[in-house]
Amino acid sequence: MTNPAVDIRNLTFTYDLATAPSLQDVSLTVAPGEFVSIIGANGAGKSTLCAAIRGLVPHFSKGELRGSVVVAGKSIPETPLGEMARDVGYVFQNPFTQMSGVARTVFDELAYGLGNLGVPAEEMRERVETMLRDTELEPLRDRNPFELSGGQQQRVALASILVMGQPILVIDEPTSQLDPETTQDMFRLIKRARDEGRTVILVEHKMELVAQFSDRVVLLQGGRVVMQGTPAEVFSDPRCEKAGTRLPESMYLRRALAAHGVELPPHPLTVAQLITDVDAYRAGRSVASSAPEPGAIPAEPPASEALLELDDITFSYPNGVKAVQGVSFRVGRGESLGIIGQNGAGKTTAAKLINGLLKPSSGTVRLGGEDTTRWTAAQTARRVGYVFQNPDDQIFNKTVASEVGYALKRLGIPGDEADRRVAAALEMTGLTEQTETNPYDLPPSVRKFVTIASVIAADPEVYILDEPTAGQDLVGLNRLMKILRELQARNKAIITITHDMEFVSQNFRRTIVMTGGKVVLDAPTDQVFYDTKVVEQAHVDQPAFVELASHVGGAPMGLSMTRLAAAITGGESAR
C-alpha cells in the first residue's frame, strides 16, 4: 500500500495570543493523486488546515501544535519550512502578493521557483516554455507581472507553482477575485494537474466547482471535521448547510422545483446533472422539449424619478486607454441593479465616474438633476456611497465603532446624531456585538461589512458596492441580501458590481452588461441572461436557472420558478 500524501492525526492548533484553538482534533488522510476540497464557513479553520499541510503553521504563524502532521512522509513540525518547497506547492488567495517582486517578466517569474530548486538553466528554460504553452500564458511572457490584471496574475501564480512540479498542491481560495471565465481557466489548470497525478487540496467557496472536481469533500466547522465523503454525500447532508456553507446552485434549484411539485432525484451536484434529471422526468411524462421562444416577460415600469443620470460618458486614462465609452443609463430612487462583465470591462471605472473619483473626458453625470462634474469627490461622496472591493483600503481605526463613525466626525455630524447613526448601521450589518473589536481582528469577509456599515452611517442616496459577495459564506451572503433589501425599502438606489451571476439573478431586477468600456445591454435581469450573444460577448456565465430554463425551452419564463416548473411538467402541477 502506498503511503498517504497527507496524514494528519488529532491535530489541534492554537495561534499565539488566540483564546481558542483554530483546529481541534482534526484527522485527515489524503491519498496520492486524490482531489480533496475543504469547505466550511469563514473562520472554520480551512486556511489554517492548509497552512498546517505546508508547514506555515507552526513554523511561520506561530502557535501550539498538538497531534501529528505528516506530508510526503515528512513530519511537518520537525521539517524546516523551506524544505517542504520540494513536496508541496501552495497557491494563495491574493494574486498581487504572490508575485515574487524580483522578476521583470512573466517568464522570469515562472523561472524564479525553479532557480530556488537548483534546476539547471537549460532545463529551466525548457520547463518554463512548456508551462507557458500549457497554461496559454505565452502572450504575456514578456510582460511585467505587476502590470497584469488580477486574473492574469493569479494564472501566473498558479503556473509558477505548477512549473515547480511538486507532487502535492494546496490551493486556498484561488478564484475569489476572478471573473467567471478566468475562474474556468484556473480550474482547467488545476484539473490538468490532478490528471497528471498530483494530489490537490483545495479551499473554494464556489460549490459547483467543488462538486464537479472533488473526489472527496471535507466539511469543517469551528475548527473540527464535521464530516467527509464524496461530494454527493456531503452536500446531501443537512449538516452542510447548518455549518454555514452554500450548496451547489443546482441543488437549490432542485429544491425550489420540488416546492412547485416537480419531484426530481435528490442531490444533483451540477446543472448538467439536473438537466439530465429533468429530461428523464419529462420523458417519463411525455413532455416534449421545445426551442426557446423569443420575447420576454414585460419589464417593471421604469422608475418614475431618475436620481442618477449618466449621459454619454467617456473616460480615457492618461496612457490613452479608453476605459469607458459613450455610457448612458439612469437609476431611480429605490432601484437596484447589477453591473456585470469580465475584468477590465470598465465596470469599476464607470462606478468611479459616478462617485466623482474620476472626472469624465466627455459627457455628464447628474445627481438629482445637478451636474456633479465640478464637485470634489468628497462632496459627491456625501450623496454617493462607495464600498470598495478591498476593505483594507480604508480601515485604520482601532475599533469597529470608531471606523464606522470616522467619516461622520469628519463631516461635522454632531456627536449624538453620529452615535445614533453608527449604532443603527452596526445593527443593520450585524456588527453590534463587535462594536469595540479591532477591525483587523475580524476576518476579511466581516471587515467588508465594517466598510458597508461606514457607508450606511453616512446615509448617501446612492450606494455602489464593488464585489460584495467575494469570499462570503452562506451567513455573509444572507446578511448582505438582508442589507440590500433594507436599503431598497429606504428608497436608496443601489448599484452592485459583481462576478456572481447567481447573486445578480436573485437580487436585482435590472442588469447592465459591460464589455470593452461600453454598455452592451441594459435590460431586466430576467431577460439579460437569455441573450446568449451578449452572455458570450461579455464572457459571463448564465445562472443555473437560466441554463436549465434555456434547455427546457418553451414560452419565456424569465426567472419565474412557477413558469419553469410549469414548463417542465407541461403545465399540470405548477403551483
Add this chain to the structure above:
Amino acid sequence: MANPVHRLNPLTQVFLVLAATIIGLFFGPIYWACFFLVALLVCALSGKVKGFLGVFLVGVLPMGLLMFVLQLFFSGDGRVLVDWWIFEATEGGLQNAIHFVSRLFTIATGVLLITQIADLQRFARDLEQRGVSPRATYVIQSTFLILPEMQKRAGTILDAQRARGIETDANLFVRAKAFLPAVAPLILSSLTGVEERAMSLEARGMTLSGPKTSLLHVEDSALDRALRVLAVLAVLAVIGWKVWLWTR
C-alpha cells in the same frame, strides 16, 4: 547588452562611477563639466539621455542654483562684488558657491549615471555569484520593483478615503487632516502584504537549502577586474597627490 558600458560587470560600473565621483570632489567645475559630458555620452549609448537630463534639469539644477545663491550671498568674505539691500556677494562667497555647487553636481551626476545604466537584476545576480545571500539581494531588488506598486496602492487608498467624504484635494490644512486616513491603511495593509508575500516566497522555495541556479549569468572578465583595479588606483593616486600638496 548593446553597448560596451552595458557589457561591463555591474560591480565594475559601480567602481568606475564611484571613482569618477570621488575624484571629482577634489576638483572644480571644469572636471564636473567633463564628467557630465562623459555621463551624457554613456547615457546616449544606452538610450537613457531623456531620463538622465530630465532628472538633472528638474531636480538637481534648481537645487544647485538655490545653493549657489545662498553660498554667494551668505558665505565667504573679501572684495564685495555686489551690494544690494541686505545682500552682499563677495569674492570668497563666489568661490565657495562655485566649489560647493560643482561638488553637488558631481555627486548628483554620479548617482544619476549609475541609476540610469545599472541593471538591478544583473547587479543582484552578480552579488549572488560573489556569495551574497539571495535573501539580501532579494531585499535590494524587491524594494525597487515594489515601490512603484506601493505608490499605486497609496492612490487606491486615497480614493477609498475620498469616497467616504474625506477631502484630500483642497488646501494644505485639509490635506494634513487626510494624512492619517491615507497613510495608516497603507502601512497596515503593507504589513499584511509583507507577511503574505513572505509566505508565498516560502512556497516558491526561497529558503530551500542547497545550491540555487538562475537563467542569468553575469560575466566578470579580465577587463572588468583590470578596470576595477585602475579605478581604485586612480582614487588612491588623487588622494595621495592632494595629501602631498597639503603637507608640502
